[in-house]
Amino acid sequence: MRGALRRHGVSESDIDDLIQDAYCRLATLKSVDHIDRPGAYFMQIVKNAWRDSLRRARVVRLEAFTENAERIVEDEAIGLEATVMARNQLELVETLLATLPERCRTIFTLKRMEGISQREIANRLGVSEHVVENDVQRALRALQGALRDGGEDDQEEQKIGEQQRKIG
Structure with a gap:
């Protein structure tokens, strides 16, 4: 999972956050009986978390704004x-x-x-x-x-x- 995220250009600190978020989402499930393929399920959770973070990041890139202003x-x-x-x-x-x-x-x-x-x-x-x-x-x-x-x-x-x- 980490390797796939690295290949997509995700930073190490963001990789840690995404994986932690995926574990947290898994921990909130009431049951895991519906999961047939745990690896694929976990990977999909991480992908969804990554997409969510990209969507949030598109709103305003504050770092780029302040660097450009400086x-x-x-x-x-x-x-x-x-x-x-x-x-x-x-x-x-x-x-x-x-x-x-x-x-x-x-x-x-x-x-x-x-x-x-x-x-x-x-x-x-x-x-x-x-x-x-x-x-x-x-x-x-x-x-x-x-x-x-x-x-x-x-x-x-x-x-x-x-x-x-x-x-x-």
Whole structure:
């Protein structure tokens, strides 16, 4: 299974997360009597988990967004308008990250920006992997909503407050 995922370009930390997720899904089954071919069944669970993660990743690639914004800010050849816009977007992301609850911000930073596996984050912070997954999703939803709205100045504080209430 690991070899097949590697051939498809899945990172090692994501492979661990996918396999762990598959084991968790299997553990929640009330019965396994309906499973004729356990290996094939497990492989299908992993494939479905991988497809789900790809779908979620397509929504907003925050890493690409922040890396691109930093590159534009640092590139002197880019026009002043593009530089100002990139700085504003980067400031918006930083502002939104600062408004997240501490645990949620820490988990999001470790997972999405430092690339640490879900399992390792859970062990470090003494929480369950489910908590890690939920906090990452909450942070992503808050950031995506704000980025989708464009972070308009006159409504920025109101949107940040709304995002904080959603995260809870």
